[in-house]
Amino acid sequence: MDNILESKKICKSYLNKKALRGVDLNIIPGKIVGLLGPNGSGKTTFLKIAAGILHQSSGEIIIDGQIPGVYTKSIVSYLPDNEYLLKWMKIKDAVRYFKDFYSDFDEIKAKELLVFMNLDENSTVKSLSKGMKEKLKLTLVLSRKAKLYILDEPLGGVDPTAREKILNAIVNNFSAESSMIITTHLVNDIERIFDEVAFISDGEIVLKGNAEELRMDRKMSIDELYREVFK
Amino acid sequence: MFKLIKYELRATFLTIIGICTTVIIANLFLMTKKNSWNSETVIGLSGCLIIGAIIVIFISSLKIMSKYLHEDSGYLLFTLPQSGKSILTSRLITALIQISIVVLVSFLMSYLTLTDEISFSSFFENIKFNLAIYYLISYIWMIVSSLTIIYFCMIMGKVALKGKKIGKVGTFIIFIILSMVISWLSFKLITVLPQTLNLSDFSINTNYNALDTALSTSSGGFIINIAQTIFNIIIFIGLFISSSFLIDRKLDL
Numbered sequence: 243m244d245n246i247l248e249s250k251k252i253c254k255s256y257l258n259k260k261a262l263r264g265v266d267l268n269i270i271p272g273k274i275v276g277l278l279g280p281n282g283s284g285k286t287t288f289l290k291i292a293a294g295i296l297h298q299s300s301g302e303i304i305i306d307g308q309i310p311g312v313y314t315k316s317i318v319s320y321l322p323d324n325e326y327l328l329k330w331m332k333i334k335d336a337v338r339y340f341k342d343f344y345s346d347f348d349e350i351k352a353k354e355l356l357v358f359m360n361l362d363e364n365s366t367v368k369s370l371s372k373g374m375k376e377k378l379k380l381t382l383v384l385s386r387k388a389k390l391y392i393l394d395e396p397l398g399g400v401d402p403t404a405r406e407k408i409l410n411a412i413v414n415n416f417s418a419e420s421s422m423i424i425t426t427h428l429v430n431d432i433e434r435i436f437d438e439v440a441f442i443s444d445g446e447i448v449l450k451g452n453a454e455e456l457r458m459d460r461k462m463s464i465d466e467l468y469r470e471v472f473k
Numbered sequence: 474m475f476k477l478i479k480y481e482l483r484a485t486f487l488t489i490i491g492i493c494t495t496v497i498i499a500n501l502f503l504m505t506k507k508n509s510w511n512s513e514t515v516i517g518l519s520g521c522l523i524i525g526a527i528i529v530i531f532i533s534s535l536k537i538m539s540k541y542l543h544e545d546s547g548y549l550l551f552t553l554p555q556s557g558k559s560i561l562t563s564r565l566i567t568a569l570i571q572i573s574i575v576v577l578v579s580f581l582m583s584y585l586t587l588t589d590e591i592s593f594s595s596f597f598e599n600i601k602f603n604l605a606i607y608y609l610i611s612y613i614w615m616i617v618s619s620l621t622i623i624y625f626c627m628i629m630g631k632v633a634l635k636g637k638k639i640g641k642v643g644t645f646i647i648f649i650i651l652s653m654v655i656s657w658l659s660f661k662l663i664t665v666l667p668q669t670l671n672l673s674d675f676s677i678n679t680n681y682n683a684l685d686t687a688l689s690t691s692s693g694g695f696i697i698n699i700a701q702t703i704f705n706i707i708i709f710i711g712l713f714i715s716s717s718f719l720i721d722r723k724l725d726l
Contacts, residue, residue, distance in 0.1 A: 256635065295551050295726040311721065316554035326548035330484055342476045343553045 244307070246271050246390050246421045247292060252301035254287050254445075261287040263445040264301065269390070274422045274435055276453070276464070279442035280472050285425040286323060288442070289394050292423070293320040306389055316344070319388035321379055323395045327367045333378060334363040340382050352385035355411060372399045380408055384415045391422040397431060405431050433464040441471050477555065477563035481537065482570065488533050489571055493578045496526050500582035507586070519586050523579040530575040534568035538624055542631045543640065547726050557720030561624065561713065565617050572616055607672065607695045618709050625712040626651060632723045655708060659701050666700035 247269040254262040262284045269275050277285050290296035291303055294310035305314040327336050333356065341347045356363055359377040361370075370378060380396055396412070397405050405428070413435055416422060426432050433439075433453070440450035449456075449471055453464055460467055499522050503515050541547045550560065585591065630644030669678045672695035 290726065293552055295548065295724075297723060297725055312554050312556050315552055318552075320552050322545075322548045322552075324545040324548060326545045328480075328484060328546055328549065330487075335483075339480060339549075342480075343555075 244271075245269060245304075247303070247305050247423070249288075249292075249303045250301055252288065252291060252298045252303055254284075254291065254296070255299045261445055262291075262298070262301075265442070265445070265447055267440055267447060267450070269421045269423060269438075271389075271421050272418045273437040274416065274424065276429070276432065276436040276439040277423055277425045277442060278429055278439055278464075278468055279425075280427075283442045284445040285442055286394055287445075289320070289392050289423065289425060290322075292390075293318060293322075293392055316346075317389040319344075319383045319386040319391045321383040321391075321393045321396055323398060325375055327375070327379070329366075329368045331367045332363070333361055333365050333367065336367065336378065336382060337363065337385075340385065344386050346387040348385050348387060351415070352381060355381040355385060355415070358411060359407065373401055373404045376400050377404065377408065380411060384411060387417070387420075389420055391416075391420060393422065393424045395425055395427070397426055397428050402431075409435060429468045430463075430465040436464065439464055441468065443472065474555070474559045474563045477550075477553075477560065478567050478570075481563065481567040485533060485537065485567075485571055489530070489574055492526050492529055492575050496522055496575075496579050496582055500586045503586050516587060519583045523576075523583055526575050526579045527572065530572050534571060534620065535623060535627070537567075538564060538627055539641070542627060542724075543637045551720070551724065551726060557717035557724075558713075560720060561621075561716050564624065565620055568620050569613065569616050603673065603695070618705065621709055621712050621716070622651060622655070623648060625716045628716050628719045628724065632719050632725070635725065659704060662700045662704050663698050666698075668699050669696050670699050670702075671696050 245268040247267070249265055249267045252262050252265040253260070265284070265288055267275075267277075267288075277288065279285050287296065291298050292305065292310065294315050303310060306317055308314055331339070337349065337352050337356075340352070341349050353363075356378075359374075359381055361374060361378055361381065365374075367375070367378070376396065376399065380393075383391065383393070393412070396408055400408060409432060412422075412424075424432065424436075436453040438451065439453050439456065441448050449467075456467060457463060460470075462470070500519065503518055503522075507515055541550050626648040627644045629647050630640045630642075633647075634640045634643040667679065670676075671678065677699070678696075
């Protein structure tokens with residue numbers, strides 16, 4: 243089966259810092275991959291390169307057979323870890339925006355997800371709390387029928403009840419033809435949905451494998467393994 | 474691309490309305506003072522309003538690009554399946570529309586303030602079609618080419634100098650240097666290649682002093698320096714392509 247994402251020896255350097263040091267990571271269709279690591283380990287940098295808004299210093303990244311660009315942006319649904327929606331927008335404007343620009347956007351699914359997330363489409367983006375903004379972003383991203391979903395800290399700043407709701411939304415809206423890569427600190431909350439995990443530390447993948455096999459081999463949960471790896 | 478224009482216009486809708494409302498109210502105020510203040514003061518203030526409104530909308534157009542490059546809204550724009558060329562073209566067209574709306578309202582209000590007799594029919598009767606086309610093209614060219622230079626400097630500043638503050642300072646320095654280089658080369662070209670083209674009859678004059686262009690235009694001729702015009706077009710195309718390339722291949726958020 244062809245990989246939806248292939249990265250070979252991806253490095254990213256800034257003036258005085260190496261953010262990535264040769265990351266090799268492949269993702270096959272139908273899998274949810276957890277990219278786990280502490281702050282500053284390079285998770286977001288890697289995701290930004292895959293999303294096409296950051297460029298690697300060396301190495302190669304291929305998504306659905308192409309280097310990041312206009313085509314890959316049309317098949318990648320990216321949830322960044324910031325408040326990127328325009329402040330003048332109402333929720334319905336944001337939905338229309340995504341519908342206008344992404345041919346794979348499913349407006350009916352978006353409306354169902356808005357109901358599920360208890361979001362009023364007439365609310366303005368700037369009036370939403372952090373948790374509600376996170377739910378809105380996730381609604382928009384999951385309403386696309388993308389080949390690859392890239393979710394950067396989808397549970398960041400969200401209360402435990404909302405976390406459960408978000409996780410259910412992710413699981414219920416994930417299809418077997420798609421793939422997903424998720425970064426998080428909240429491993430315990432989210433580990434149940436991972437098919438595979440990759441632990442990243444100081445810009446390098448230090449451990450990766452099938453989530454279930456790792457649990458069996460190490461006789462511990464992914465959360466416990468995370469604590470072991472990064473202790 | 475047109476969808477981008479639609480959303481960008483929507484985003485700046487309130488700014489345009491705000492500037493136009495201010496210009497209209499200020500001109501209405503000037504109208505009430507027309508008979509009590511001397512005419513030079515009214516003309517001067519009306520002119521200041523036009524210049525002020527244009528400066529504000531021009532800066533607003535630059536701020537939008539700056540926000541895309543330095544703030545979180547860039548994540549929304551630059552993750553869209555749109556090429557750098559498409560993003561840049563939509564930004565230029567949007568800025569042209571925004572500036573034109575403000576220019577139109579400002580000049581119209583200024584005309585209504587200063588004229589003693591409102592007569593649009595005589596105004597349109599006196600307009601020469603070819604002169605109007607010449608000024609329209611010059612106006613569009615002036616806005617699009619100057620914005621292209623500034624947008625290039627902004628993108629270059631962001632690409633070369635990653636930090637937000639240093640990127641903005643760098644943009645200014647790059648702009649100053651680039652403007653000086655373009656002006657110097659342009660002046661040298663006029664000196665070395667003084668041939669001009671009269672657009673009214675397409676005649677070429679080899680001994681024309683290009684610095685007299687404005688005088689010649691007012692007397693009915695539309696004279697341009699051939700070498701300088703070609704140079705300006707090449708610079709515009711070069712900066713546009715370079716900016717698009719930088720957005721596609723080098724821009725890091």
